[in-house]
Every structure is written in structure tokens, then in C-alpha cells.
Amino acid sequence: MDIQSFAWRHIGVRSEDIHQMLSEIGVSSLDELIDKTVPAKIRVKDLTGLDLPKTERKFLTSLKNIASKNKLFRNYIGLGYYGTVLPGVIQRNIFENPGWYTAYTPYQAEIAQGRMEMLLNFQTMVCDLTGMEIANASLLDEATAVAEAMAMLYSARSKEKQESKKLFVSDTVFPQTKALLETRTAPLGIEIVYGKFESFTGGDQYYAAFVQYPDSNGEIKDYRSFVNLCKAYGIKVIVAADIMSLVLLTPPGEWGADVVVGSTQRFGIPLGFGGPHAAYFATKEEFKRFIPGRIIGRTIDKDGKPALRMALQTREQHIKREKATSNICTAQVLLAVMAAAYVIYHGPDGLRVIARRIHHNAIRLSQALEKLGFRQLNKSYFDTIRIAVSEADVLKVKKLAEDNQLNFNYFTPGVVAISLGEATFDDSLEDIVKVFAGVADKQPIALEPEVSSCIQDELRRTSSFLTHPVFNSYHSETEMMRYLKRLERKDLALNHSMIALGSCTMKLNAATEMIPLSWPEFSDIHPFAPEEQVQGYLQIIRELEKDLAIITGFDSVSLQPNSGAQGEYAGLMVIRAYHQSRGEGHRNIVLIPSSAHGTNPASAVMAGMKVVVVKCDEKGNIDVNDLKAQTEKYSHQLAALMITYPSTHGVFESSVKTITDIVHAHGGQVYMDGANMNAQVGLTNPAAIGADVCHLNLHKTFAIPHGGGGPGMGPICVAKHLSPFLPGHPIVKTGGKQAISSISAAPYGSGLILIISYAYIKMLGAQGLTDATKYAILNANYIKTRLEKYYPVLYTGENGTVAHELILDCRAFKRDANVEVVDIAKRLMDYGFHAPTVSFPVAGTLMIEPTESESKAEIDRFCEAMISIRHEIEEIINGDADKSENVLKNAPHTLELLTSDEWKLPYSRQKAAYPAPFVFDNKFWPSVRRVDDAYGDRNLVCTCEPITSYVEN
Numbered sequence: 001m002d003i004q005s006f007a008w009r010h011i012g013v014r015s016e017d018i019h020q021m022l023s024e025i026g027v028s029s030l031d032e033l034i035d036k037t038v039p040a041k042i043r044v045k046d047l048t049g050l051d052l053p054k055t056e057r058k059f060l061t062s063l064k065n066i067a068s069k070n071k072l073f074r075n076y077i078g079l080g081y082y083g084t085v086l087p088g089v090i091q092r093n094i095f096e097n098p099g100w101y102t103a104y105t106p107y108q109a110e111i112a113q114g115r116m117e118m119l120l121n122f123q124t125m126v127c128d129l130t131g132m133e134i135a136n137a138s139l140l141d142e143a144t145a146v147a148e149a150m151a152m153l154y155s156a157r158s159k160e161k162q163e164s165k166k167l168f169v170s171d172t173v174f175p176q177t178k179a180l181l182e183t184r185t186a187p188l189g190i191e192i193v194y195g196k197f198e199s200f201t202g203g204d205q206y207y208a209a210f211v212q213y214p215d216s217n218g219e220i221k222d223y224r225s226f227v228n229l230c231k232a233y234g235i236k237v238i239v240a241a242d243i244m245s246l247v248l249l250t251p252p253g254e255w256g257a258d259v260v261v262g263s264t265q266r267f268g269i270p271l272g273f274g275g276p277h278a279a280y281f282a283t284k285e286e287f288k289r290f291i292p293g294r295i296i297g298r299t300i301d302k303d304g305k306p307a308l309r310m311a312l313q314t315r316e317q318h319i320k321r322e323k324a325t326s327n328i329c330t331a332q333v334l335l336a337v338m339a340a341a342y343v344i345y346h347g348p349d350g351l352r353v354i355a356r357r358i359h360h361n362a363i364r365l366s367q368a369l370e371k372l373g374f375r376q377l378n379k380s381y382f383d384t385i386r387i388a389v390s391e392a393d394v395l396k397v398k399k400l401a402e403d404n405q406l407n408f409n410y411f412t413p414g415v416v417a418i419s420l421g422e423a424t425f426d427d428s429l430e431d432i433v434k435v436f437a438g439v440a441d442k443q444p445i446a447l448e449p450e451v452s453s454c455i456q457d458e459l460r461r462t463s464s465f466l467t468h469p470v471f472n473s474y475h476s477e478t479e480m481m482r483y484l485k486r487l488e489r490k491d492l493a494l495n496h497s498m499i500a501l502g503s504c505t506m507k508l509n510a511a512t513e514m515i516p517l518s519w520p521e522f523s524d525i526h527p528f529a530p531e532e533q534v535q536g537y538l539q540i541i542r543e544l545e546k547d548l549a550i551i552t553g554f555d556s557v558s559l560q561p562n563s564g565a566q567g568e569y570a571g572l573m574v575i576r577a578y579h580q581s582r583g584e585g586h587r588n589i590v591l592i593p594s595s596a597h598g599t600n601p602a603s604a605v606m607a608g609m610k611v612v613v614v615k616c617d618e619k620g621n622i623d624v625n626d627l628k629a630q631t632e633k634y635s636h637q638l639a640a641l642m643i644t645y646p647s648t649h650g651v652f653e654s655s656v657k658t659i660t661d662i663v664h665a666h667g668g669q670v671y672m673d674g675a676n677m678n679a680q681v682g683l684t685n686p687a688a689i690g691a692d693v694c695h696l697n698l699h700k701t702f703a704i705p706h707g708g709g710g711p712g713m714g715p716i717c718v719a720k721h722l723s724p725f726l727p728g729h730p731i732v733k734t735g736g737k738q739a740i741s742s743i744s745a746a747p748y749g750s751g752l753i754l755i756i757s758y759a760y761i762k763m764l765g766a767q768g769l770t771d772a773t774k775y776a777i778l779n780a781n782y783i784k785t786r787l788e789k790y791y792p793v794l795y796t797g798e799n800g801t802v803a804h805e806l807i808l809d810c811r812a813f814k815r816d817a818n819v820e821v822v823d824i825a826k827r828l829m830d831y832g833f834h835a836p837t838v839s840f841p842v843a844g845t846l847m848i849e850p851t852e853s854e855s856k857a858e859i860d861r862f863c864e865a866m867i868s869i870r871h872e873i874e875e876i877i878n879g880d881a882d883k884s885e886n887v888l889k890n891a892p893h894t895l896e897l898l899t900s901d902e903w904k905l906p907y908s909r910q911k912a913a914y915p916a917p918f919v920f921d922n923k924f925w926p927s928v929r930r931v932d933d934a935y936g937d938r939n940l941v942c943t944c945e946p947i948t949s950y951v952e953n
Contacts, residue, residue, distance in 0.1 A: 006056055007768035011775050012855040021782045021856060025801075030774055034683060037777055039654045042684045048549045053765025056512040062654060063759070067521035073405045074428055075271065075526040075581070078419025078732075079216065080142055080174055080745065081864075082244075085422050085526070086268045089477045090341045094334070095483045097516060098705075101334055102494035102509055104501060104834060105709035106296075108927040109309035111829050112894050114487030115337065115708045116308040119296040121470055122264075122278075122340035124943040128465040129246040130260040131253025132282035136293045136941055138336035138710070139328065140562050142240060143180040143745035145261035145279035146173075146210060148292040148326055149238045150181060151606070152283075153208045153259065154190060154292045155325035161234055164207035165190050172215035173240065175411075176745045179730040181210075183573065183741040197226045202233040213252060214245060217377075217412075218384020218419065220459055227256040243267070243280065243381040244422075247355035250459050259283045266421070268340050268342035269335055269843055271538055272279050272517075274746025276526030278332035278339055278710035288312070288940065292326035293367035294709070298945070299936025302890075302929040303897075309931045322611040324602035327565040331452050334707030348466040354422050358383050361429060362420050363451040368433045372447045377415065380456050384419040386412075391797040393439055400435045407529055411731070421586055426738060468944040491708070492834050497922070498858045501781075502650065502805040502837040503597070505678045505700035513703055513759040513907025517752055521558055522541055527746040528731050541748055544758045548717055551769070553687025557716045560734065560742065562749035565728040567695025568603035568642075568673065568713025568744045570727055572720060574693060575669045575724040576607055577740050587639040587667065591630055593622050595648040595841045600673060609639055620649035620795040621771045622659055622663035631666040638668035645689055646676045646803035648841045649795040650780070650849075660690025667938025669693065669722075674714075677701040677730060678851065679777060679804035681768025686717070693718045696703035702757035711750055713757070713906040776804040779859055783850055788865040790870040794845060804849055808836075808866075811844035817876035818883045821846060824869055829892035830915055831865035832924045869914055882906055887915070892926040 001008045004040040013021070018030065027033045056063065056097075075083060086095070094100045106112030106119075119137040123851060126135035141867055150167060157164065167185060169178065171194050178194075197211055209230050214220045220573075223239070230237050238259045239252040244266040252260045265277035283291060289312070297311030342349065359382055366385045368374045377386040397416050401408055409417035412414040418432065429447055437444040453460070466472070474480045492499075499506040516522055525534060545557040572590070579587040590604040593614050601611045612630055615623040622643070631638060641663045646652045653659070660670045672691035678701045680686070686694040698713035699702045706712075718726065728739030732747035748754065764772060784806045785794050789810040813819040821844050825835030837847040852858055872888060875881040885906050887893075893912040903909060914920055 001652055001771065005053060006216065007771055010510060010764065010768070010853060011772060012853050012858065013775055013779065014855070017856040021778060021915040025781050025785050030778060032249045033778060033781060033801065034774055037797060037801040037803060038683050039653050042688045043685055044553065044688055047550055047682055047769060048766070049791050050547055050766040053768050054763055056763060059759060059763050060512060060515065063516055065738060066536045066539055067516070067519055069257045069539065070521045070525055071405070071533035071740050072520060072524060073402070073407045073529065073533055075427055075529065076418045076420060077407050077409045077528050078218070078417065079176070079409065079528060080263055081271055081274070081526055081528070082266050082272065082421035084266060084268050084421060086270060087342065087345055087468055089480050090268060090345065091518065093339055093481060094341060096445050096514070096935030097488070097493040098509070099491065099493050100337065101705040101706040101707050102504060104499055104504065104706050105330065106830070108825065109307065110826065110928055111492040111834060111924070112491035113308055113927045115333065116296045117487055118337045118340050119333065120308060120942070120944055121344060121354070122336045123296060124311040124468060125340055125343045125466065125471070126280045126282050127943055128249060128283045129243055130241065130465070132260050134284045134288055134291070134295070135280060135282040136291050136295050136331070138278040138331040138333065139280050139281050139293055140332060140566065141275060141277060141745040142261065142263040143177040144176070144566070145281050146238060146240055147180055147184040147261040148281065148328065149261055150190070150208060150210070151188070151325050152290045152292060153236045153238070154188065156287055158234065161207050164205055166193055166206045167191070168193050168195065168200055168206055168209040170211040171195060171281035171594065173210060173212040175242065175730045176217050176742065179742040180745065183743060187576070187606065197221070197223065200226060200229065201464055202229050202341055204233060204236065206233065206235045208236045208238060210240070213239050213241045213249070214382050214384065217386060218381045218417065218736065219378050220249065220382060220455060222456065222459060231256065234258060242382065244355055244358065244581045246461070248359060248382065248455060248461055250461055251463065253462065264336065266341035267339035269338060270523035270752070272523055273534070273751030274748060275526045275750030276332055276335050280336035281918050290325070291709065292330050293328045295581060295942050298941040299348045299938050300933050301931050305928065307928040309933055309936055311936055311940060314410050321598050322605050323600040324598070324605060327569060327599045327602035327606055329565055329599050330563055330710045330712055332711050333709035337708065337912060341484065343466065343469055344474050347471050347475055348940060350475070351466070351929050355649040358420055358422060358424070359453060359675055360451050363454055364447045364772050365418065365420070365429050365432060365793045368445040370384060370445055372436055372440045372442055374436060374440070381452055382455070383421070384417060387416045387418070387436070388414060389416055390414065396439045397435060400438050400505065403405065404431050404435055406431060406435065434898050470944055476594045491558060496924055497832050498833070498850065498854050498862055499834040500836045500848045500850050500862060501834070502807070503648070503675050503840070504706070504837065505697070505849060505851055506706065507703060507851040508853035509703055509705040509756070512763070513756045516755050516759070517782065522752055522755060527751065534849060537751060540758050542690065544754055544761070547761045548696060548715065551681055551685065552696070552717040553685035554694070554717040555720040556726060557715055557717045557738070558726040558735065559748045559754060560715070560727050560729070560744050561695065561714040561716060562744045563712040564675065564695060564697045564714040565599045566743055567716050568599055569606055571693040571695055571716045572603055572607035572609065572640065574716065574722050575671065575739050577738065578669065578722055579639060581738060584667070587637055589634040589637040590639055591627065591641045591663070593643065595620065596642060596644060597648065597673070597675065600642045604642065620647060621653045621655065624655055624658060627659060627662055631662055631668070632702060635666040638663070638666045639670050640669045642671045642673060643691070644673040644675055646679050650802050650805040650807060650847070651795050652803055654798055656689045664690070666864050672868045675700065677806065679773060681773045682766065683773050693722055698757045703760040704753050704756045711753055713750055713753060715749070744875030772852040776850070779850040779854060780806055780848070783848055783859060783863060790867055794842060806848055807842060808848065809844070809845045810846060811871055812845065817873050819876065819888050823888040823891065826930055827866060827869050827872070827888045827891035829924070829926050830913060831868070832919055832922055833862055833865055862893045864916055864918070887912055892929065894927065894929055897929065
């Protein structure tokens with residue numbers, strides 16, 4: 001590798017280390033290792049067609065040129081996306097801080113207390129503003145949040161409502177939400193009935209109803225009578241509410257809503273061409289066992305002190321596999337953290353000032369335009385006015401507006417809609433007035449300095465909100481900066497040490513990949529801006545689609561799915577549409593290996609399919625004989641096989657082509673889960689193994705940060721015969737000629753973070769991408785060689801190697817030493833490491849994935865920690881340590897415990913806190929001792945309540 005190349009920076013192992021690592025593994029060269037690991041019959045020659053790699057400096061220069069093709073117009077298009085102001089203290093200390101964006105999902109609670117505190121703040125903020133009882137830690141976007149509410153209420157129907165399969169949808173909800181609801185309801189057999197809420201008469205055939213507040217026209221409607229009618233028929237009510245407007249409006253919870261959802265984009269998050277933005281989801285306590293996604297809740301630790309953890313963790317929807325009603329396995333954590341920080345920084349008084357300014361600016365603008373002779377259609381509104389104009393005048397408005405770099409909403413014939421945001425100030429209002437004055441051929445009208453609210457009295461908010469001290473304490477930048485730092489110090493992220501999570505690919509998120517996300521040419525672009533204004537974005541999207549098609553060996557790509565689970569669902573919906581187009585809509589059986597991640601069967605059920613589990617053999621591979629039996633049994637009904645490759649067990653199954661051929665012979669399609677794509681790029685690809693469609697986790701293989709549990713992106717790549725069915729969008733044309741309806745709210749999902757994967761591919765190039773895969777496999781096999789003397793390695797390939805990850809079998813320690821795999825996970829914290837993946841895909845095991853980004857020195861430190869822990873287990877087995885009171889059972893050890901006056905444990909403080917020499921140089925202190933999950937679930941508290949009252953509970 002060229003010492004100046006990005007690959008040399010991205011790949012952690014140095015050339016001087018390779019020989020020693022290969023020697024330890026027992027091979028003479030890296031190519032020999034790859035030949036022993038990846039079956040020859042599925043190898044690909046190269047990645048011909050990718051651009052030559054760019055240096056970091058040249059890439060940023062070229063990207064600046066591309067960015068300049070995006071036109072920075074001021075956007076008043078609305079429809080759920082608004083101009084915001086991101087406070088600098090949040091941009092610098094969260095958005096651009098690897099201490100926040102490189103952390104993993106908070107499964108290991110003791111080293112994720114800071115992130116979870118901010119998510120608890122988020123949940124509290126959502127409950128306060130919506131008037132609801134419980135909220136989750138965020139969802140993907142507003143449209144998918146509505147769809148999750150629709151599915152949750154369908155699953156939670158009472159006995160009396162089991163035959164009710166109609167969903168009433170107001171005709172004034174956002175078009176992107178309508179389209180997504182149509183996607184999600186069709187496989188479930190739910191009928192959508194559109195109409196005016198004022199004309200709705202109810203009926204036992206309806207199980208739920210959905211309205212927008214304010215509606216898609218910007219009008220504030222009084223839904224109280226409508227809700228009362230729904231309740232009379234046992235119909236549950238979903239409300240999509242603009243969360244900024246709830247500062248001034250009566251919260252839906254106060255007028256009877258059952259579920260309130262929406263986007264928190266208005267809380268300082270840039271437009272970002274559609275995302276990422278954290279959706280919110282709030283509901284009543286009665287639905288707490290049905291809520292999709294994740295909930296952060298309070299509990300206590302081993303000392304009885306307050307702690308946080310993911311509540312109801314074993315009830316996460318996707319873990320229910322084929323019994324799930326949702327496949328959501330993540331949250332938009334980084335964006336939820338930013339939104340919560342925004343609310344904390346401004347506080348309730350600051351939010352009132354911002355909301356009133358938005359509202360009053362809309363009224364001032366309306367009054368000025370009416371004085372010019374235009375008719376404003378909305379009577380009661382928060383931020384959106386609608387100007388009635390002739391068709392000829394619409395064209396004049398559009399031309400003058402664009403001449404002044406202004407975008408309005410022209411989606412309704414004869415109407416120009418204008419939605420204002422926090423970033424709208426008097427100079428912008430004056431420019432808007434000048435446009436309409438030009439159309440009317442009049443002099444501009446001066447704006448009134450003061451106006452009164454136009455919100456009807458009965459819908460003005462009177463209840464208090466955000467009363468907890470956290471929302472009233474950090475309003476100076478100094479205090480806010482210190483608060484964020486206190487939280488950051490409680491979380492272990494990649495900027496501290498290696499995070500070797502199997503199946504999660506926690507690789508380097510390079511600074512050069514991240515820097516452009518703050519450029520306004522990318523961050524300030526509306527997802528529905530005119531095509532001619534987003535040519536920079538479209539160039540990136542087209543090039544990224546082309547590159548991902550080359551990498552996967554497929555024909556076409558959709559970048560719309562904004563999570564891996566959404567990619568799974570999208571892939572299956574494309575397969576469903578393909579079968580229907582051939583008159584084979586009866587094909588509804590999906591074969592899924594027993595080792596598959598829970599989202600696979602959950603996605604299949606959501607796509608209206610039935611799951612049949614295929615056995616795995618004693619080596620962890622798909623049982624080919626069982627697969628044959630199942631395909632023969634269901635030949636006429638077979639829709640697809642879902643397969644992860646390399647397998648979830650970390651092995652390249654040599655029979656994979658036989659497997660895919662069997663499925664194709666029976667008329668099925670092959671869907672490949674891209675979770676383990678980091679072992680394929682440049683060496684093989686989904687097309688080569690016989691797949692027809694795959695999703696890619698851009699937040700794994702292609703370097704988008706995990707963000708503490710989100711954002712993610714899960715685009716799908718398809719073979720030519722599936723290309724016509726790629727998802728479309730109701731506002732921006734995407735997808736194929738026979739496109740399924742949309743999967744996400746925005747046409748290209750979370751468009752802003754696509755730049756990261758684009759940068760990753762452009763700077764590595766074909767050889768760098770291939771080398772990254774090779775070194776990921778090298779690192780995994782080096783760890784295998786070092787640790788297999790101490791821990792049995794559960795599965796290997798035919799030549800005794802593993803792919804990019806490996807599974808250590810820890811089950812015998814329970815029998816011999818009373819040590820559970822979770823004890824090893826907690827003890828690793830004392831060594832400064834996040835645990836590998838615990839008990840997946842096999843209970844009682846650890847799945848380790850080092851990635852290509854880690855150096856030999858860091859990998860050696862991790863191995864030394866694991867070996868040291870094995871010796872600690874041996875001390876218990878030999879009777880040198882107590883089976884109950886030992887360093888593993890008491891892990892992790894906090895600074896408070898170590899510095900207490902009393903020390904009653906039967907081992908030294910140094911053994912507890914500094915178990916290896918390298919720990920002295922880089923000690924990470926867990927902020928709480930081991931958390932009590934069961935206590936937290938028995939005493940469920942998911943908002944910022946006073947700690948003392950909770951502990952007494």
C-alpha cells in the first residue's frame with residue numbers, strides 16, 4: 001500500500017506486522033489465507049469499473065466541486081422538513097465528535113450511561129410535548145413511525161375488534177406518509193379508507209384512524225369531536241404532530257389520541273436532503289408491551305444506586321422473530337441525542353420564543369401578502385400559509401422566487417404554500433414579500449412588527465412542559481459544553497478502544513468521510529427541492545448506485561431504505577411484486593435458516609409471507625438435506641430463501657451455490673442479508689453466490705458510523721429481472737417502471753450520510769476495498785489462532801479458517817466455574833473494552849469481529865484481556881477464587897467502589913481495576929456497577945423522574 005493512500009490510513013495492520021500474524025496462523029501469505037477461506041467457485045476477479053482511489057485531499061477538493069452543483073436556496077417547501085438552526089455547541093460537541101458518533105447500541109448498559117441519559121431526556125421531552133404516557137428512544141422517520149403505529153394497533157386489537165381491518169386516513173396527511181402506509185398495509189390485508197375527518201361516521205369495521213396536526217395544508221383542525229366518535233366505536237386514533245407546534249398547541253394526549261408520532265427534525269437537525277432525522281413515537285401505558293424499537297428505562301445497579309438500561313429488552317419486537325409485528329431493531333440515536341440536546345439548551349422558555357417567532361412570522365407574512373391583494377386560504381395555522389393564485393401567476397411566482405433563490409410548495413394546483421421555520425428571519429420575509437409584490441406589480445408592503453396568534457383559543461396550549469431540572473439548567477454554552485462532556489465520559493466509543501462486535505462491523509469512520517456532512521451545500525438541502533437544484537446530490541447518488549452495483553455484481557440499486565431492517569423489508573417486497581407480476585402471487589413461503597438474525601423472519605411476516613425455518617448442521621451450516629425437503633414440500637408456494645453470507649456463524653459455506661440453485665429450481669428467489677458483506681467486497685459478491693437481491697448495511701461495511709445505535713442505511717441491490725420493482729416515491733421519481741410504493745419518507749432515505757459511503761469507496765478504490773476485506777479476514781483469523789488455546793472456537797470452514805468473525809464457546813464455564821458469558825462481557829469493561837456480541841447466534845457464546853481498521857497492537861491488547869479473563873476463570877475452577885465473590889461476578893468495578901473507605905472483596909483493588917499492565921495507560925471507568933434489568937422491568941420508569949422517588953419505589 002502507498003504510504004500516502006487512504007487505504008494505508010484506514011487499514012490498521014502495518015506491513016511489518018503481517019509476516020508475524022501469518023506465521024502465527026500457519027500460512028505463508030495473505031493470498032494463501034484468502035484461498036483457504038473463500039471457496040474458489042464463488043471468487044470474483046476484481047472490481048473493474050470503480051474509479052481510481054483518491055487521496056483525502058484530492059477527494060475533498062473534488063467533492064467541493066460536486067457540492068457546488070447543489071443550489072443553496074432558502075426552502076419553504078415544508079411537508080415535514082423545515083429550516084433549522086443547529087447550535088454550535090451541539091454541532092461541535094455531538095455531531096462532529098467521535099465520542100458520540102462512534103459508540104454502539106447501548107446493549108452494555110454500564111458503559112453507555114451518558115447516551116442513555118440523553119435518550120431518557122428525549123423520551124421525557126416527547127412525553128411532555130405530546131401529553132402521552134410513554135415514548136420510545138426514536139424511530140427512523142415520520143412516515144415509518146406512522147406505519148409502526150398502524151401495525152402496533154393492528155396487533156393490539158381487542159377480541160371484539162379482531163375482524164376490524166379498515167384504517168381511516170385523513171385526506172390531509174403528508175403524501176409521503178400515504179404512500180408508505182399503502183406499502184405497509186397491503187401485505188397485512190388492511191384496507192385504507194381516505195376521507196375528510198369531518199365526514200367520518202365510524203363503524204365497527206375500523207380498528208384505527210390517522211390524522212395530521214397541523215394537517216398537510218398547514219391548518220390546525222379541532223379533532224376533539226372526531227376522537228370522541230372514534231372512541232364510541234373502539235377505534236384507536238393515531239396523530240402525526242409537528243413537535244415544534246406542540247409548544248403552542250394543545251397536545252394530542254390531552255384530547256384523547258392513542259398514539260402520537262412525528263419527526264424531531266425541527267429541533268436543530270439540518271434538512272440533509274431527507275435525513276437522518278429522529279422520528280418520535282409516544283403512546284399510552286397500555287401499549288408498552290407492543291411498542292416498536294427501543295425504550296430506555298431506569299433501574300438500579302448492584303449497589304442499589306440509580307442506573308439506566310434498555311427497558312423490556314427481551315421484548316424488543318424483532319426478537320420475537322416470525323411472531324413480531326415490527327422488524328425495527330435500532331433507533332436514530334445520534335439524531336435523538338442532538339434533538340434532546342437542542343431542547344435542553346433552549347429550555348421551555350427558549351422553545352416558546354422560537355415557536356412564537358415561527359408562528360408570528362407566518363402571520364406577518366400572511367398579512368403583508370393579503371395587503372398586496374392575495375387571498376390567504378388558511379385561517380388557523382402554525383407556520384404554513386397558502387396563497388390562492390391563478391395558474392399563470394403560479395409560474396410568475398415560481399420564476400421570481402427562484403430568481404431570488406427561494407423555494408415554495410407548488411404541489412396543489414392554483415396554490416402557493418409557504419412553510420416557515422426557525423431559520424426564517426425578517427430579511428427572508430422581506431424577500432418573499434418582494435416576490436409577490438413583483439407578481440402583483442405593486443410596491444412591497446412593510447411587515448407588521450407585532451401580531452396576535454391566529455390559533456383558536458380552545459387549541460392553545462395551557463399545560464406546562466419540560467419542568468424537569470435537566471431542561472432548565474444548561475442554557476449557557478459553558479454549562480451545556482460541560483454537561484455534554486460529562487455524558488460523553490460515561491460512554492465507551494471507538495475513540496477509546498476496539499469494539500469487536502460480531503455482525504456489527506465497528507470499523508473506522510474516517511474524519512475525511514465525516515467532514516462534508518457539515519457543509520451547508522449538503523446539510524441545507526430539502527429532499528423535495530427541484531431536480532435542477534440538487535445536481536450535486538444526484539451525481540453522488542448515481543455514482544454510489546453504480547459503485548454498489550459493481551461491488552455486489554447486481555444490475556440496479558435503491559438507496560431509499562434507511563435501515564438494514566428496512567432494506568430486508570424492501571428486498572422482500574420487491575420479490576413479492578416480481579412474483580405477482582408473473583401471476584404467482586400465491587408464492588408466500590420464505591425459508592430462513594435457524595441461525596438468522598431476528599429481523600429476517602420479522603421482515604418476512606411484515607411482507608405478508610409465512611416463515612419456514614431451515615435447520616443448520618452441527619458445523620453451523622445450512623442443512624442442505626433439510627433445505628431440499630422444504631423446497632420440495634413448498635415448491636408451488638416458495639417465494640424466497642433469506643440467507644446471510646458468510647453465514648451468521650462466520651463461515652463461508654462451500655455449498656452456497658448448491659443452496660441457491662435448489663431454491664431457483666423451485667421458482668424461489670434468493671435474498672442475501674448484507675450484514676457480513678465486509679468479508680465479501682472484492683473477493684466474491686451476492687450475484688456470484690446466486691442471490692437475486694441483497695441489502696447492504698452502509699453503517700457497517702461502508703463506514704457510516706453507528707451513532708450509538710443509529711443512524712443506519714440499508715439500500716438494496718437487485719438483479720436485472722427485479723430492477724423494475726425498485727421502490728418509487730410520490731413526490732420525487734425513483735425506482736423502476738413497475739415500482740413498489742415507497743419504503744421511507746424521503747426519496748433517497750437519509751441522503752446526507754450517503755456521502756460517507758461515497759467517500760469511503762472513492763478514497764479506497766478497487767484495490768483498497770479488496771485489501772480491506774482481506775485484512776478483516778486476516779485479523780479475525782489471527783484472533784482465532786491466539787484465543788483457540790483458551791476458548792473453543794465454535795465454527796470454522798472446511799480448511800479450519802473463519803471469515804471476518806468468529807464465535808467463542810463459553811458454555812462450559814457455567815458448569816465448571818459458575819461463570820456466565822455475561823460475566824465475561826462485564827469483566828471486559830475493567831480492561832477497557834466493549835464486549836463482543838453476546839449469545840448471538842448461539843446462547844452462551846461471544847461473536848468477535850475485529851474489522852480491518854484495528855492495528856495488531858490493539859488486537860493483541862484485546863487478546864491479552866481475553867486470555868487474562870480465561871486465567872481468572874481458571875482460578876475459580878481451581879478453587880483459588882470464590883465461585884460467587886470474584887472479579888467476574890462483581891464486574892464491572894467503578895471508581896466509586898475502588899476509592900471507598902471499605903474494601904470487603906476477597907481480591908485486591910488493583911486486580912479489580914487494573915488487571916493488565918496496558919490498562920494503566922488508558923483506563924475507562926464504568927459509571928455504574930452491574931445493572932439490574934429485572935428490577936427495572938418490574939418498576940418501569942422511562943422518563944426523567946426524581947431519582948429518590950424512584951428508588952424508594
